[in-house]
Amino acid sequence: MNIPKLVVKNLTRRKGRFVFTLLGITIGIASFVTLLSLGGGLKKEIRKQAAELGANLVVTPKGWCAYEQVSVLTGEQLPEGIPFSVVGKIAAIKGLTAVPYLTERTAYKNNPVSVIGILPEEMKRFKNWEMEQGKYFATQDEKALVIGSGIAGQFELKPGDELTVKGERFPIRGILKETGGKDDIAVYMPLSVTQKLYEVGSNVSFIAIKVDDIARIDAYILKIQEAANVAVVSDKQLLKSVLAIVGTVSMTLQLIAAVAILAAAFGIINTMMTAVSERKREIGILQAIGAPRGTIFSLFLLESGFYGLLGGIFGVVGGLLFSLFASPYISQNEFTTLIKGGDAAGALDLRIIFGSMLFSVAVSLVSGLYPAWKAARMTPVEAISYE
Amino acid sequence: MNDTIIRTENLHKTYTTGKVKTHALRGVDLEIPRGSFSCIVGPSGHGKSTLMHLVGGLDRPTAGRVFIGGEEITGLSGRRLAALRARRIGFVFQFFNLLPGLSAEENVATAMMFAGVPEKVQRDRSRELLALVGLSDKLRAKPSELSGGQQQRVAIVRALANDPDILLMDEPTGNLDSESESEVLAAVAKLHGEGKTVVIVTHNGEIARRAERVIRVKDGIIVEGY
Ligand SMILES: Nc1ncnc2c1ncn2[C@@H]1O[C@H](COP(=O)(O)OP(=O)(O)OP(=O)(O)O)[C@@H](O)[C@H]1O
Ligand SMILES: [Mg+2]
Numbered sequence: 001m002n003i004p005k006l007v008v009k010n011l012t013r014r015k016g017r018f019v020f021t022l023l024g025i026t027i028g029i030a031s032f033v034t035l036l037s038l039g040g041g042l043k044k045e046i047r048k049q050a051a052e053l054g055a056n057l058v059v060t061p062k063g064w065c066a067y068e069q070v071s072v073l074t075g076e077q078l079p080e081g082i083p084f085s086v087v088g089k090i091a092a093i094k095g096l097t098a099v100p101y102l103t104e105r106t107a108y109k110n111n112p113v114s115v116i117g118i119l120p121e122e123m124k125r126f127k128n129w130e131m132e133q134g135k136y137f138a139t140q141d142e143k144a145l146v147i148g149s150g151i152a153g154q155f156e157l158k159p160g161d162e163l164t165v166k167g168e169r170f171p172i173r174g175i176l177k178e179t180g181g182k183d184d185i186a187v188y189m190p191l192s193v194t195q196k197l198y199e200v201g202s203n204v205s206f207i208a209i210k211v212d213d214i215a216r217i218d219a220y221i222l223k224i225q226e227a228a229n230v231a232v233v234s235d236k237q238l239l240k241s242v243l244a245i246v247g248t249v250s251m252t253l254q255l256i257a258a259v260a261i262l263a264a265a266f267g268i269i270n271t272m273m274t275a276v277s278e279r280k281r282e283i284g285i286l287q288a289i290g291a292p293r294g295t296i297f298s299l300f301l302l303e304s305g306f307y308g309l310l311g312g313i314f315g316v317v318g319g320l321l322f323s324l325f326a327s328p329y330i331s332q333n334e335f336t337t338l339i340k341g342g343d344a345a346g347a348l349d350l351r352i353i354f355g356s357m358l359f360s361v362a363v364s365l366v367s368g369l370y371p372a373w374k375a376a377r378m379t380p381v382e383a384i385s386y387e
Numbered sequence: 388m389n390d391t392i393i394r395t396e397n398l399h400k401t402y403t404t405g406k407v408k409t410h411a412l413r414g415v416d417l418e419i420p421r422g423s424f425s426c427i428v429g430p431s432g433h434g435k436s437t438l439m440h441l442v443g444g445l446d447r448p449t450a451g452r453v454f455i456g457g458e459e460i461t462g463l464s465g466r467r468l469a470a471l472r473a474r475r476i477g478f479v480f481q482f483f484n485l486l487p488g489l490s491a492e493e494n495v496a497t498a499m500m501f502a503g504v505p506e507k508v509q510r511d512r513s514r515e516l517l518a519l520v521g522l523s524d525k526l527r528a529k530p531s532e533l534s535g536g537q538q539q540r541v542a543i544v545r546a547l548a549n550d551p552d553i554l555l556m557d558e559p560t561g562n563l564d565s566e567s568e569s570e571v572l573a574a575v576a577k578l579h580g581e582g583k584t585v586v587i588v589t590h591n592g593e594i595a596r597r598a599e600r601v602i603r604v605k606d607g608i609i610v611e612g613y
Contacts, residue, residue: 001489001496001509013488282486288445289545290473290501292466381446384480 003295007302010275021271022314025307028257028264029315029360030322035253036352037323055208056217058238059090059098059224060231078103080203084191086228087207093223095212099126100204102194106165106187108155114186115165117194117204120146126210127183134159134174141192144173150184163187166197261359264311265367272304272371283375284383297376304368305361312360316353391457392552392584393419393442398451400437400607411437413607415451419586419600421552424579426595427588429604435588436557438604442586443476443555444468456552473501477546481558484542485530491517492526495545502549516544520574536567543574547583554578556587560594572597 012018061081080102091098102117120137123129129136132149145163152158152175162169165187178184195202211220221232276283283296291299400412411434419425427435440446441453444460452461460471472478485494495513496506504512517526520540530538539559546554556575560568572594579585587594595601603611 001493001500002506003500006489006497006500009488009493281483285484285486286497286501287469288443288472288478288480289498290469290549292469294466295469295501379446381440384440384445 003299003302007299007306010279010299011303011306014275017271017274021267021307022311024264024267025261025311025360025364026314026318028261028363029312029356030318031260032254032257032359033316033319033352033356034323035250035257036356037319038250038253056211056214056235057096057209057220057224058233058235059086059207059209059228060233061206062229062231064231078205080198080200080205082204082207082230084195084202084204086230087204089227090207090209090224093220093227095216096220097122097126097210098207099123099209100191100207102191102198102200102203103205104166104194104198108163111154113151114182115194116186116188117191117198118188119191120188123188126208127179129179129183130177132175132177134172136174137190138173139190141190142173143170143193144189145170146174146176146188147172148176148184148186148188149178151187154185165189168197261363265363268304268307268364268367269371271307272300272368273374275303276300276371276375279375280378280383282383283378284380284385287380288384293376296378297372300372300375301365301368304371305365308361308364309357311364312357315360316356319356320353390421391418392421392455393417393586394454395438395442396452396454398438398441398453399449400434400441400446401449410607412441412448415604415607415609417442417602417609419584421584422579422582423600424575424585424598425587425600425602426598427586427602427604428590428595431590433604434607435604439555439557439586439588443478443553444471445478469501473498474549475551475553477543477549477551477554479539479542479546479554479556479559481561483530485538485545487530490527490529491522491533491541494530494541495548498545498548504549513544513548516548517541520544520570534567535563536570539563539567539571540574543571543578547578551583553584553586556585558588558590560589560591568593 059082061079064081082100084100087098087100090096099119099122100117104115104117106113106115120140120142124136132152134146136146137144145165147157147163157163157172157175159172159174161172163172164170170189176183176188189197191204209220209224211217217234221234224230224232286296286299287293395415395417398412398415398417399410402409402411415434415438417438427438429435437446441448442455444453444455444463448461452459454460455471455475460468463471485491486497489497492510492513495516496509499509499512500506514523514526517523520543522537522540522544525533525537525541528537530541533541543554543556543559546556554575559575560571563571568591575585575587576597587598589595601611602609
């Protein structure tokens, strides 16, 4: 006989209670892992997209709220609030490059597809796009499309095929080289063609701006605001407000996980308290055959620690599986409609895995402290006389 | 070698439950020679079990002193007392002596674990000891699968597992039929023959007749036989 063996034998004596208590901590840890990994994945995605925008500043209509600003990153359809004349005024400012975006939406084979109206030449320079197949737009107002590699792959399209956008058929000129981001999953159309097709006059949705001297970014913001009646957000602010929203979401999720774990902890305490009172007489016998108090204490503490170890392992595995299956659905929200390739489970790193297991063991050890102390505090005679 | 193995000096034990004080022992002086077979008898509730617990280091006296083999154990730390119980004293109680989750063999092995015996030795020795009391075929049986007499024999074997000097038994045959009782008594007689000091608390006249010494406890003091 040895102590760990004795602990395991005690643990599994009441099979039903063992299983249910274990299930409690497993579910707690699984939800913790799931939410942590999904939250982390979301943050990673957002950062990636912000970097991809390639802009230092974004010009939006006055009066947009944080949510609408955030939508710039996610490619949601946005109101067409800026007259095209503003683009010219801003582009005239020295030391910056400005490209307008008109973000619209169409459906292809029952899937939503992002349609972005751009100035072909300016955009190509701005993004350093390269072609995978076919050709880029030949003129600034060609009635044709260039599509991202993701769209091409998803719908098995190649140059020369036709695509219907808002009821009109357009030929596909070329396919962009994979960028690894949301540029891959949009359809591009010259700005003037898009404006006509969607009947938005000469308006655009927002303007992305790259400045030559990042140190003077505040001065640029002032100049832009002098030139036109618009709002200017820096990518840092943009990122900040996205992360703030994501942060609130993941904090709420973590709070839910914390409640689940707290409930599991009380489950363990309850089980261990029951075990202590059930085994009063056994504690007396153990003491009579020579077990010191310290040993009685560790017997019970290890028993509850075991719940944490097993619950941690099962919980991490369960949480991992769940976030793997759930991430395609959960990512299908306002933030990430367009990031198809971004799977949140990828963000489940070793830190989360080992951190959660350690956390699980720590929670169950703490839960076991009081019951173990109760057990060890019993005097032999008190325990022996118990019938 | 001192031939008194258990000695108590003016032993008192008072239990306090709420405001009620029970004077279970009121000045017990006792001397038990090494290798003897003694019985403690007396009316119910007069302090027999209490005396046994104090002698075995399972509880602490309110006043007075206890010596085992010439060494005073009254002031020992909890850890030292536990070690004393593990190595030098074997207890057998009236009921539910065994750990219910463990087999006969594991019950005996667990006692050896607390004396620091290596696992390999634990196994060999517990099998050997159980064979001596005729339980070779019950090694893996749980206590619930054993008869009362078999359980008590396992308990005796476990008490002896670490080869203690002293065997303290509190009504070991209290709930056994006469056949099981004689099995247990045979085991006890054999141990005594091997030189162990045996102290049995009992109401059973038959056991008392066999004992070399009878100690009668009444109202928390010894009235005969010390
Ligand atoms: N843990 C305890 N707390 C309070 N009182 C106790 C405790 N243990 C024993 N007593 C009291 O001390 C007295 C002596 O008890 P003890 O168990 O020593 O008697 P006993 O002689 O062994 O009796 P029996 O033959 O019935 O086993 C009794 O009055 C009992 O009620
Ligand atoms: Mg008694």
